Amino acid sequence: MLITYLPVLLIVGFVIFMATMVLFVNSLVSPKKPFREKLSPWECGMEPIGNADAGHFKVHFFVIAILFIVFDVETLFLFPWAVVLRDMGLVAFVEMFIFISILAIGLVYAWKKGALEWV
């Protein structure tokens, strides 16, 4: 039985081999010209202040992340809803509108509180 999974094992081995090979060859032949901006941690184009490894992130990143999760979860619910919408009829239609308007209240709140303004 287990033998039927042999192709999976083969492809896992092949992927690991290819990935390490590509990285290895790349490190041999790529040009290396480091300068200050290139070495700095990437922060959405913002000038970094202090050390990122000490956890000194701008609090705005967390606010944006939370807002992202809200809409991520909304999408997560919208897909199964769309699949069964025909069977469930008007009730499901109205319920989803209520759900989205509750999320919209959250967005309006965050917007008015300045969560979307960067500086």
Added chain:
Amino acid sequence: MTFDISNMILSMPEIIVLSGACLLILLDLVLDRNQKHIIAYLSLLVILVAAAGTWLIAGNSENILSGMFVIDGYSTFFKMTFYLATFLAILLSINYIKVEGVERGEYYILMLFALSGMMIMASGTDLLSIYVGLELMALSIYVLTGFIQHNGSSNEAAMKYVILGAFSSGVLLYGISLVYGLTGTTQLSDLAAVLRGQGGPDIALILAITFLVAGFGFKVAAVPFHMWAPDVYEGAPTSITAFMSVGPKAASFAALLRVFIAALGPVSTSWVTLIAVISVLTMAVGSLVALSQTNIKRMLAYSSIAHAGYALLGLVAGGPDGIASVMLYMLIYTFMNMGIFGTIIMMRKGNFRGENIEDYTGLSKVNKGAALLMLIFLFSLAGIPPTAGFVGKFYIFMSLVRNGYIALAVIGVIMSVVSAYFYIRIVMLMYMKEPTREFDLAHTPASSLALAIAVAGTVIIGILPTWFLELAKSAIFPG
């Protein structure tokens, strides 16, 4: 799934509280910073409307929303307790958060969200709906705990609470998933039917039950899951300490009783001993550690741990007597604990915090009224007749004796004697010593109303307990 209008009508109180909170968020955005008390009064209005709605649909007993949610006397009784706790906490907060300099509309809105979470916990008849209600309540309380942003200990309390709370939620969910894996259902009455059909409880089920006990034990601050309580109670805004020592505690007991008696009742032999050991430890640690506290909020945190131990004894006793005695105890505890925190909040004025027990020295010489109120609430917490606290403990011990747990009742009585010491010590400081400083109490009409309600409840239930006990007895769920 067909649409059933009764689903909406019977969950109307929850819908009122949630949509009221959502509307208040929008209103809060357009209000000026010095108009935030409007949100407070509108929140009180929302609670009153929801209470009226609960009153109108009381008497129904129906399982709605595919068996996830129930309207019965039990949930109605607890919801009324939650309305009371939230109402009193908001009344006490209006002036207090102004003094602390954190007057924001979100404060009251988060309390409404916590209230709706508690209501879902009391009405939930499925482990998952109970869990969702619990998280809604807990997340709101985490934020409220850290509401005084410029205060380090408030932030620390919120941080500790959120990390330990998330951990305990994980433990609880693990228990729920094990129960589902073993029985194939999370619906409480189905669960009871499956467990009745099985023979003895197997080892995996005992593991699952232990996880559930740990998860709920954290929420009610039972030993050994009580470590968070003193720090969180001390750091949180005093009005929130008052709120979370009664509301969420009562909600957790509502869910705990329903889960353990209605669903896990058929296998009670596998958890009664565990709960009995935990309740004895909880009473002992709560009462003994409270003896050495110097901060009154910390002392009341340990006292609240001890009270959770007494209420757990009611679960051990089980049966209609046990359930009714816990319900009555939670109602009484709401009145007396709100009252004692209300008097502590009155001490907070200007830069004076009034959080040390020594601060109350000689209070009776300066302000007779405030000292008398504290005396009544402290006597009630200690369980001295004719206050309500005595009645609550009396019925719990009676239900224990009736069900044959005489040893546990004796331990409970001994522990309440120990706890009398630290309550009476404050009374002694207030009445027997000369004042060392000026007292200037923060009186407002709102806090006076809250204290009047609390003292009325404490005294009336103490003198006329039968009506309230019959009310609780008529409201228990079958199981």
